[in-house]
Amino acid sequence: MNPLDPGEFRRQGHTVVDFLAKYYENIEKYPVLSQAILDDVHQHIFPGLTHWQSPNFFAYYQTNTSTAAILGEMLCAGFNVAGFNWVSSPAATELESLVMDWLGKMLDLPRPFLPFGNGGGVIEGNTSEAIICTLTAARDRVLRKLGHNSIAKLVVYGSDQTNCSFQKAALVVGIDPRNFRALKTTRSTLFGLSPDSLEKAIRLDINAGLIPLYLCATVGTTSCAAVDPLEPLCKVASKFSMWIHVDAAYAGASCICPEYRKFINGVEFADSFSFNAHKWLLTPLDCCCLWVKDPNALHVIMAWKVVQEHANSLLSIPASEQHSA
Ligand code: PLP
Numbered sequence: 001m002n003p004l005d006p007g008e009f010r011r012q013g014h015t016v017v018d019f020l021a022k023y024y025e026n027i028e029k030y031p032v033l034s035q036a037i038l039d040d041v042h043q044h045i046f047p048g049l050t051h052w053q054s055p056n057f058f059a060y061y062q063t064n065t066s067t068a069a070i071l072g073e074m075l076c077a078g079f080n081v082a083g084f085n086w087v088s089s090p091a092a093t094e095l096e097s098l099v100m101d102w103l104g105k106m107l108d109l110p111r112p113f114l115p116f117g118n119g120g121g122v123i124e125g126n127t128s129e130a131i132i133c134t135l136t137a138a139r140d141r142v143l144r145k146l147g148h149n150s151i152a153k154l155v156v157y158g159s160d161q162t163n164c165s166f167q168k169a170a171l172v173v174g175i176d177p178r179n180f181r182a183l184k185t186t187r188s189t190l191f192g193l194s195p196d197s198l199e200k201a202i203r204l205d206i207n208a209g210l211i212p213l214y215l216c217a218t219v220g221t222t223s224c225a226a227v228d229p230l231e232p233l234c235k236v237a238s239k240f241s242m243w244i245h246v247d248a249a250y251a252g253a254s255c256i257c258p259e260y261r262k263f264i265n266g267v268e269f270a271d272s273f274s275f276n277a278h279k280w281l282l283t284p285l286d287c288c289c290l291w292v293k294d295p296n297a298l299h300v301i302m303a304w305k306v307v308q309e310h311a312n313s314l315l316s317i318p319a320s321e322q323h324s325a
Helices: 006-025 067-079 090-106 127-146 148-153 164-172 195-207 230-239 252-256 301-315
Strands: 120-124 154-159 180-183 211-218 243-247 272-276 288-292
Touching: 006 067, 090 120, 090 288, 120 127, 127 148, 127 154, 127 164, 127 211, 127 243, 127 272, 127 288, 148 154, 154 164, 154 195, 164 180, 180 195, 195 211, 195 230, 211 230, 230 243, 252 272
Parallel strands: 154 180, 154 211, 211 243, 243 272
Antiparallel strands: 120 288, 272 288
């Protein structure tokens, strides 16, 4: 058996391309919802699919792929590169940086988010990962100054329209669930987060001895495409030295069009910005584009320190007791 046989790869590759080409030729003929229960003929994967690319699909949001992107995915799978750092495959990192720069420029992102302004972009799997990474960076930036015990005092803010990935990320990075603020929005602000209610909530928390850490502002909320007013929100959050993340997962790609760019006005005052190319940018799942002003903040200095402290404490424990520790 040769798992990388070139002849077999060519033969199977043509079969897969023919299969996918036929799938797209007929996509509008398939019922959008999975036929798993009704159709016994196709017993395996196909019946279990919900056809997100179908022109008859109107649920959730757009997730538009393209033939160019499918071929790109095939090249990725074919090369099977593990690009976990630059030297492990320089072309992977270089291509990622280059594409993120193109995209950043297409979005007219402010200079500090791009490499020539000391910022930079990176591809994450999805927005949940982008929020986890930036929230971790924000947490560690504060805990480096205040000590790890202050973690219980850190508070994070979004609105009642913010995607649930924010709440999950807060749990993952160790924010006390009682310190998660989903501030109420109303129709009067078109369900955008009000800077006044943000400031009130922050001041209440400070008076209670808590520490405001992170604001997740959204451009294009999942349920009703509400846009949080970035500039005034950033002005409030900056007064308290908070990390500001702009989640434009759903609508961000549209801001490439000059007539929609205004919806991310104010992003220049944020620390990080992300959007999902797998929603409106002809790219298959998973592809979330994240830019930060300070790439160093994403380095895991704190985690390393915690590991060191843990190692030191293990060294002071007798070897016979180390296993349970
Ligand atoms: N934020 C917004 C505004 C979204 O619309 C979504 C997904 O629909 C997410 C976050 C979560 O994105 P992901 O599934 O990439 O983690």
